Amino acid sequence: MYKGREGQWAFFLHRLSGVAILLYLILHTVSIGSTMLGEEVYGAVHKLYELMPFRLGLIGVAGAVAYHAFNGLRIVAMDFTSWGVKYQRQLWYAALVMAALFMLLTLYANLPRLFPDIFTYKTIWGR
Amino acid sequence: MQVHKYDVIVVGAGGSGLMAALYAKQNAQGTVAVISKLYPTRSHTGAAQGGVGAALGNVDEDHWEWHMFDTIKGGDYLTDQDAAEIFAKDVIEAVLELEHMGLPFSRLPNGKIAQRRFGGHTREFGKAPVHRACYAADRTGHMILQTLYQQSIKHGVTFYNEYVVLDLILDDDIDGKTCKGVVAYELATGEIHTFHAKSVVLASGGNGRMFKVTSNAHALTGDLTSIAYRRGIPLEDMEFYQFHPTGLYKLGVLLTEGVRGEGGILRNASGERFMERYAPTIKDLAPRDIVSRSMYFEIREGRGCGPNKDYIHLDVTHIDPKILEERLPDIMDFSRTYLRVEPTKEPVPIQPTAHYTMGGIPTTLNGEVIWGTTNEQKVRGLYAAGEVACVSLHGANRLGTNSLGDLIVFGRRAGVAAAKYANTATLEPIAENTDARATDLVSRIRNASGKESVAKIRLEMQQSMQDNASVFRTEETLSTQVEILRGLIARYQNIGISDRSEKFNTELLEAIELGFLLDNAEALVHSALNRRESRGAHAREDFNERNDTEFLKHTMCYQLEPGKTEIKWKDVVLGKYEPKPRTY
Amino acid sequence: MKMAIKARSFRDAKAQAKSNPELVWWVFMRLSGTALVLLTLFHLFKNHIATDEAGWDYEAVASSYADWWNKLYLFALLGLGMMHGGNGLRYVIDDATAKNPVARFWMKSIAYTLIGAALVFGLLALIVKIPVPGVG
Amino acid sequence: MQAVFKIHRFNPEKDKKPYWAEYTLEVDAKDRVLDVLHKIKWEIDGSLSFRRSCAHGICGSDAMLINGKNRLACKVLMMDLGGNTVTVEPIRGLSVEKDLIVDMTPFFESYEAVMPFFINDDAMPAREHLQSPEDREIYDASTKCILCACCTTSCPIFWVNGSYLGPAAIVQAHRFIFDSRDKGGAARLAMLNQNTGVWRCRTAYNCTEACPRDIPITDVIGQVKRAILYSNT
Numbered sequence A: 001m002y003k004g005r006e007g008q009w010a011f012f013l014h015r016l017s018g019v020a021i022l023l024y025l026i027l028h029t030v031s032i033g034s035t036m037l038g039e040e041v042y043g044a045v046h047k048l049y050e051l052m053p054f055r056l057g058l059i060g061v062a063g064a065v066a067y068h069a070f071n072g073l074r075i076v077a078m079d080f081t082s083w084g085v086k087y088q089r090q091l092w093y094a095a096l097v098m099a100a101l102f103m104l105l106t107l108y109a110n111l112p113r114l115f116p117d118i119f120t121y122k123t124i125w126g127r
Numbered sequence B: 001m002q003v004h005k006y007d008v009i010v011v012g013a014g015g016s017g018l019m020a021a022l023y024a025k026q027n028a029q030g031t032v033a034v035i036s037k038l039y040p041t042r043s044h045t046g047a048a049q050g051g052v053g054a055a056l057g058n059v060d061e062d063h064w065e066w067h068m069f070d071t072i073k074g075g076d077y078l079t080d081q082d083a084a085e086i087f088a089k090d091v092i093e094a095v096l097e098l099e100h101m102g103l104p105f106s107r108l109p110n111g112k113i114a115q116r117r118f119g120g121h122t123r124e125f126g127k128a129p130v131h132r133a134c135y136a137a138d139r140t141g142h143m144i145l146q147t148l149y150q151q152s153i154k155h156g157v158t159f160y161n162e163y164v165v166l167d168l169i170l171d172d173d174i175d176g177k178t179c180k181g182v183v184a185y186e187l188a189t190g191e192i193h194t195f196h197a198k199s200v201v202l203a204s205g206g207n208g209r210m211f212k213v214t215s216n217a218h219a220l221t222g223d224l225t226s227i228a229y230r231r232g233i234p235l236e237d238m239e240f241y242q243f244h245p246t247g248l249y250k251l252g253v254l255l256t257e258g259v260r261g262e263g264g265i266l267r268n269a270s271g272e273r274f275m276e277r278y279a280p281t282i283k284d285l286a287p288r289d290i291v292s293r294s295m296y297f298e299i300r301e302g303r304g305c306g307p308n309k310d311y312i313h314l315d316v317t318h319i320d321p322k323i324l325e326e327r328l329p330d331i332m333d334f335s336r337t338y339l340r341v342e343p344t345k346e347p348v349p350i351q352p353t354a355h356y357t358m359g360g361i362p363t364t365l366n367g368e369v370i371w372g373t374t375n376e377q378k379v380r381g382l383y384a385a386g387e388v389a390c391v392s393l394h395g396a397n398r399l400g401t402n403s404l405g406d407l408i409v410f411g412r413r414a415g416v417a418a419a420k421y422a423n424t425a426t427l428e429p430i431a432e433n434t435d436a437r438a439t440d441l442v443s444r445i446r447n448a449s450g451k452e453s454v455a456k457i458r459l460e461m462q463q464s465m466q467d468n469a470s471v472f473r474t475e476e477t478l479s480t481q482v483e484i485l486r487g488l489i490a491r492y493q494n495i496g497i498s499d500r501s502e503k504f505n506t507e508l509l510e511a512i513e514l515g516f517l518l519d520n521a522e523a524l525v526h527s528a529l530n531r532r533e534s535r536g537a538h539a540r541e542d543f544n545e546r547n548d549t550e551f552l553k554h555t556m557c558y559q560l561e562p563g564k565t566e567i568k569w570k571d572v573v574l575g576k577y578e579p580k581p582r583t584y
Numbered sequence C: 001m002k003m004a005i006k007a008r009s010f011r012d013a014k015a016q017a018k019s020n021p022e023l024v025w026w027v028f029m030r031l032s033g034t035a036l037v038l039l040t041l042f043h044l045f046k047n048h049i050a051t052d053e054a055g056w057d058y059e060a061v062a063s064s065y066a067d068w069w070n071k072l073y074l075f076a077l078l079g080l081g082m083m084h085g086g087n088g089l090r091y092v093i094d095d096a097t098a099k100n101p102v103a104r105f106w107m108k109s110i111a112y113t114l115i116g117a118a119l120v121f122g123l124l125a126l127i128v129k130i131p132v133p134g135v136g
Numbered sequence D: 001m002q003a004v005f006k007i008h009r010f011n012p013e014k015d016k017k018p019y020w021a022e023y024t025l026e027v028d029a030k031d032r033v034l035d036v037l038h039k040i041k042w043e044i045d046g047s048l049s050f051r052r053s054c055a056h057g058i059c060g061s062d063a064m065l066i067n068g069k070n071r072l073a074c075k076v077l078m079m080d081l082g083g084n085t086v087t088v089e090p091i092r093g094l095s096v097e098k099d100l101i102v103d104m105t106p107f108f109e110s111y112e113a114v115m116p117f118f119i120n121d122d123a124m125p126a127r128e129h130l131q132s133p134e135d136r137e138i139y140d141a142s143t144k145c146i147l148c149a150c151c152t153t154s155c156p157i158f159w160v161n162g163s164y165l166g167p168a169a170i171v172q173a174h175r176f177i178f179d180s181r182d183k184g185g186a187a188r189l190a191m192l193n194q195n196t197g198v199w200r201c202r203t204a205y206n207c208t209e210a211c212p213r214d215i216p217i218t219d220v221i222g223q224v225k226r227a228i229l230y231s232n233t
Ligand SMILES: Cc1cc2nc3c(=O)[nH]c(=O)nc-3n(C[C@H](O)[C@H](O)[C@H](O)COP(=O)(O)OP(=O)(O)OC[C@H]3O[C@@H](n4cnc5c(N)ncnc54)[C@H](O)[C@@H]3O)c2cc1C
Pocket: B011, B012, B013, B014, B015, B016, B017, B035, B036, B037, B038, B039, B040, B043, B044, B045, B046, B047, B048, B049, B050, B051, B052, B053, B140, B141, B163, B164, B165, B166, B203, B204, B205, B206, B215, B216, B217, B220, B223, B224, B254, B256, B355, B356, B385, B386, B387, B388, B400, B401, B402, B403, B404, B405, B407
């Protein structure tokens, strides 16, 4: 593997997350949009959302979206501001931290929903 | 074997070769091609740092006559004065022309080309240093090379890159010699190509790799000087080899004289600015031969720096770091990268480094190669320019910045002359087996299975040349060296290599190059032994004085057989500046 | 291999430069991306953090569709997301299949069909009136 | 000290596949990697092939992958590598001809595609064109390029997509686009305004990290992107 630095990893992750969330978006559109085909169809498709691996994956999707979003802002800053390129490394770490925070928030909200027996705490949003 | 036909062939794609090619292209009615063993932008012209000297007078008053005089005096009066005159006049126009080709010179606040001081360049015939070197930070040569290559692309010059010229197609006839092309080896495939041409310009650069500590690239192995020499063309003034004072300690990587031009100072172990003693008027900006010798004196007297007292300090700590970063960024980088020395805070360890050969293939003012001892005895169709040639501009010692000037002035003249000749000449037939020598050479070395190692012979040559034939020479060291070289040449017949492949056989190439280097060393040592005087870069400790009555003439060294030479002489073209003692 | 290179000479470049949409796409990626930051993150927050995604049953979805503002929001999210993602995928495919124009053709065909179908499907779902149980 | 050099070797006339060769030898901390390669070539195996010339980072011949990063072998010292095991491979994205030698043709084709030469058909002034030091400074960095290809062959986009002109070509174009004396800027911007031009750059910064001449390449590419954007609006 080429020993690139932050920029290289930022790019790899951006691309990976971009493709991943696009796939999810397609899936999500079809599943949610299936409401127009009636309750049965929707219900059948929506079963997916009850599967544990899928629900865990969704937390990953949230992280991917957040990373892609914040790193996207980093890219915009590099393209259009006088300081973006100079602080690209710091910006990337900031994007990672923000994405991690967003994912933790998602995790915090969803763990009691996923494993009510283990995580018994109550989030401010309920289960 | 493939045969290619061109009107003009240029060998070498450094500053001189590209300049020649561009002008040949513009003046020839037929086709022009450049053959180079390196990709053009890899040529060593790219390493030139300090600047190109031209009396533009952008900073202070300057005149071409002053430049002409400095060149002649710098060359210790061995310079041909007609060459110096053409040069000093033409180089002004040539520099402006480079600017018109887009060369990004550094600029003065008023927008004109910036100029700096350089060793041996003075106002009013030696009164004080003058700002004459036009520069692009410390990568002037890089910018010249890039600009000329860019123009070559623009003008559609044909290139054969990574082709190594191994022989000249040279016919002897009753009244002289005629060149009809060259034979080259294609590195990528191992094939031999014959380039049949009406005229050929040789521009293959220097031969510094015959010394151990050198500023020259690994590729600078004097190929074409050797080939011409083997084919009966003499080498002129080979004893004059320039050692640049400021090479990085042990490595030889060059720190431009521009450093001293910007105010850098040489100091010995006690911190003394010793050049004040040797050249009271221009001190650290004395010509290179003088500074290198002075450094050796200091070291020999035990005033060298470091644990072994074997180097000198170059001190720039008093110069504004901003100026250093702006005008000498690469120099700062070299010293940090290779010596781990921070030049803004501590002095840089330096030692003289083998740098430039004043001698080479003798030519007329139009770059026509001569085979005899007068300018009338020309090789028809053969031209040379740049470091490989000896127009006798630099005499016994070249001034800094005059080489880049030489490339553009005489590269152009050679290109134009070669094109004009090609326009009137016909493509004369060549023999069937013109490639025989080259083919033999390659197959002999490819299959060489002797016991001697190319690397060992090369190292012994470099070390012994450094010991016996560098800044100081005596009858004794030179005679010793003649014998050492004979021994090395004999051993060279018995080398062995391991790579027998066709593609990119760089081991084969290095072995061939060693053969070329040995020839160059031989011509240098034999010529030096024969010149019993001290002049310019040639310092004989047994003949300390310059001797104009006997030796105000050019050496012409002919190879009779490997290890055996004949020395003839050629007159120096004198003129309005009478030889005088050379003090600064 | 040469095929992939669109313009190698100045003349080609000039001919293509005028109609070349790359610049427009580049700007679009930045603008849509910036808009998508708010659209996606808020959407995620609302549906995945503040509420449980799995809890979105038919009734919940259908009644949320009844809100025109929400529809508009989803419309923007879907449209921009698909265009942005679709163009992003085009970049990826162009890179991945630089040496293989045939593979590129097929990959793009499949990708655009898939994205186009999903987009149309999603838009339809936003346009047609979906009955909300109990409301009629 | 002792060093172990692992070199990715391939001789098309002998080997079916590239392989890793290992050499153990005595080196000095201040040796350049190039010195060590020479030592191997001169003392252990003469057939080891690589390009080199100037040996001080100015000719751009000896770009290679050293310990996973693109560098000039003559500009890295052993002491920079922080370890005794050194891996050396040919640069990526260009086909390997022999050992560390790659085919540079596509690289130079891209270079030539951006019209890397001064364009100004006006009558030349009698003396030099005037250019203020400030105007000269704008394109200073990109004049340093030695066409070593460290940048282009470190770019993840170029590895997979050889039709990308690559950072080196863009740096060369930048050198002219931002030269106040040059008149060919629009033509070059048009050249770079296509999907094989600047728009392929994903700001991965490998080029900037790899450049031995410290050219801020990503920034340079950004300047060109904006120049295209603003000249088209
Ligand atoms: C470090 C350094 C700094 C310098 N600084 C300055 C300075 O500031 N000012 C100044 O005036 N001078 C300077 N000089 C001197 C000057 O740069 C050189 O003398 C000059 O560049 C030589 O140019 P050239 O065209 O003759 O040869 P080069 O540029 O060396 O080119 C030689 C060409 O010949 C080709 N070649 C060689 N052999 C063969 C073969 N067998 N077959 C095919 N092709 C072949 C090579 O591929 C190459 O293209 C400096 C020199 C050095 C080493």
